[in-house]
Amino acid sequence: KVMDGPSLRTALALSAAMVALGLRAVVYGHRAARPVEITLGLLAMHVGVGGQLGLVVPQLAKVSTSKSNSQCASASADMSCALVAALFMGDGLGVALKHLTAPALGSDVTLLVTAVGPALFAGTVLAAKSC
DSSP: OOOOTHHHHHHHHHHHHHHHHHHHHHHHHHHTTOHHHHHHHHHHHHHHHHHHHHHHHHHHHHHHHTSOHHHHHHHHHHHHHHHHHHHHHHHHHHHHHHHHHHHHHOHHHHHHHHHHHHHHHHHHHHHSOOO
16 A cells, blocks of 8 residues: 555655754764764665655556556656656766865765755655645
8 A cells, every 4th residue: 555645744754854864963973983873874864765765656656557557557667767867867966066065165064954955855745735
């Protein structure tokens, strides 16, 4: 069964918050030279991103299977390609912004600024009206 409604929004917000807190842990672990804290922060960040993908992909499948069977395979392929393209574009944009802002702000501030994105996403998901 595909999760929807308030429980989906709450789970998306929690996974986005996990990403933001993971980035924050990486910064503070780096400042204090604590490799265990850095590792746990990276682990939390990856679990949060995986959680977001795990929640969004079934929603995309639900949309594609609501059509007739002949359109279903085509729609699934199109959505899979769009999801992969969005992941690559987001990754490329993140790397570009990191390289542009790191010299001016420093690596710690750059990571903290990057953590604002998932935190804003979490707030937006919680504040959005359910469909």
